[in-house]
Amino acid sequence: MAEVSNPVQADSPEARRYNRIRRWLGISDFAVGFVYLVVLLVTPWSGWLRDLAYRMGSQNYSLSLFMYLLLLLAIGKVLGIGLDYYGFRLEHRYKLSTQRFRSWIWDEVKGFLVGLALGTVVVELVYFTIRQCPQNWWLLAWALFMVLFVVLAQLAPVLLFPIFYKFEPLDNEDLRRRLVMLGQRAGTRVRGIYRWRLSEKSKKANAALTGLGATRRVILADTLLDNYTPEEIEAVLAHELGHHVHHHILKSILVQAAITLLGFWAANWVLHYAVDQHMFEQLSDFADLPLLALVSVVLSFLLMPVLNAYSRFNERQADRYAFESIASIEPFISSMNKLAEQNLAERTPSKWVEWFFHSHPSISRRVAAAEEWNRTQSMLPQA
Numbered sequence: 001m002a003e004v005s006n007p008v009q010a011d012s013p014e015a016r017r018y019n020r021i022r023r024w025l026g027i028s029d030f031a032v033g034f035v036y037l038v039v040l041l042v043t044p045w046s047g048w049l050r051d052l053a054y055r056m057g058s059q060n061y062s063l064s065l066f067m068y069l070l071l072l073l074a075i076g077k078v079l080g081i082g083l084d085y086y087g088f089r090l091e092h093r094y095k096l097s098t099q100r101f102r103s104w105i106w107d108e109v110k111g112f113l114v115g116l117a118l119g120t121v122v123v124e125l126v127y128f129t130i131r132q133c134p135q136n137w138w139l140l141a142w143a144l145f146m147v148l149f150v151v152l153a154q155l156a157p158v159l160l161f162p163i164f165y166k167f168e169p170l171d172n173e174d175l176r177r178r179l180v181m182l183g184q185r186a187g188t189r190v191r192g193i194y195r196w197r198l199s200e201k202s203k204k205a206n207a208a209l210t211g212l213g214a215t216r217r218v219i220l221a222d223t224l225l226d227n228y229t230p231e232e233i234e235a236v237l238a239h240e241l242g243h244h245v246h247h248h249i250l251k252s253i254l255v256q257a258a259i260t261l262l263g264f265w266a267a268n269w270v271l272h273y274a275v276d277q278h279m280f281e282q283l284s285d286f287a288d289l290p291l292l293a294l295v296s297v298v299l300s301f302l303l304m305p306v307l308n309a310y311s312r313f314n315e316r317q318a319d320r321y322a323f324e325s326i327a328s329i330e331p332f333i334s335s336m337n338k339l340a341e342q343n344l345a346e347r348t349p350s351k352w353v354e355w356f357f358h359s360h361p362s363i364s365r366r367v368a369a370a371e372e373w374n375r376t377q378s379m380l381p382q383a
């Protein structure tokens with residue numbers, strides 16, 4: 001077997017700059033949200049919004065809660081729209097986007113409505129449990145939230161994703177056959193491969209394993225399907241199949257359940273503290289919603305490095321599965337290099353950037369792992 005050796009390619013100044021700006025964009029977005037919530041809580045504004053919501057909702061609790069959430073999200077959107085637009089322009093500036101302005105606006109509207117719909121279900125549920133059993137509301141709310149989460153994970157590929165992208169069953173016999181063979185070797189079966197029409201909006205390539213049970217499927221961006229060799233696509237498929245074989249979606253849901261339990265416990269503690277401090281008259285006063293949101297935002301921020309480390313662990317596992325299932329390591333390496341180029345990814349981000357921000361190991365590490373695996377394999381006696 002030929003020795004594969006790719007010298008580590010240095011990142012272009014362009015890739016460095018693009019990724020640095022995107023990171024700052026993410027940090028700014030987080031900061032705007034954080035400051036917004038803090039300002040609502042330290043000023044009387046959250047109380048004013050609640051009173052306004054009660055007038056809009058004709059004093060009906062559930063309707064007023066919905067109005068309050070609507071106001072909260074609408075003001076948040078106004079505050080964040082500048083950064084969103086900057087993000088849209090950034091993709092164009094680096095020639096990574098094919099999306100027209102009108103389509104982007106439409107996506108923003110749809111994203112807001114989806115967020116409002118999901119947010120409504122969650123906050124109505126939370127305040128319902130607070131009113132029904134103020135003692136143990138957080139446990140009940142957590143259980144209901146997790147049921148919702150699992151249902152949503154199942155419905156996402158058929159209900160949520162199609163709101164933003166078109167999907168169609170993959171019409172490619174050669175690739176189907178390759179997947180069936182990969183699946184047979186693994187003693188498993190993925191129910192479907194779908195062509196994801198990403199090219200309408202982006203030049204970047206992507207692939208993912210999504211759904212639960214009957215909706216479990218691999219989605220492959222057309223930007224990948226149309227530009228990669230069958231062997232390279234097979235390598236990507238093998239990686240996604242690795243996620244399936246190692247039950248990564250189920251495991252991630254379990255991790256999510258543990259974190260959410262911690263979150264609800266902390267939220268309960270903070271809310272009681274706030275009521276004791278006379279910030280609010282009672283737990284069910286929904287002017288305290290920004291405090292709940294703040295607990296969730298701070299917790300997500302603190303846990304980001306841990307969750308990213310866990311995700312990188314899963315990605316390495318899926319990569320290893322791919323190495324073992326494909327005939328040659330070379331298409332895997334070339335697909336990684338193509339991905340880096342096409343997505344303007346940093347092959348070698350600084351250590352702390354990778355540690356804090358990245359859900360995937362850097363391309364240079366993934367390629368190095370593939371080469372290392374290849375070396376150890378070629379040293380094994382041939383059967």
Ligand SMILES: [Zn+2]
Binds near residue numbers: 239240243318
């Ligand atoms: Zn992956």
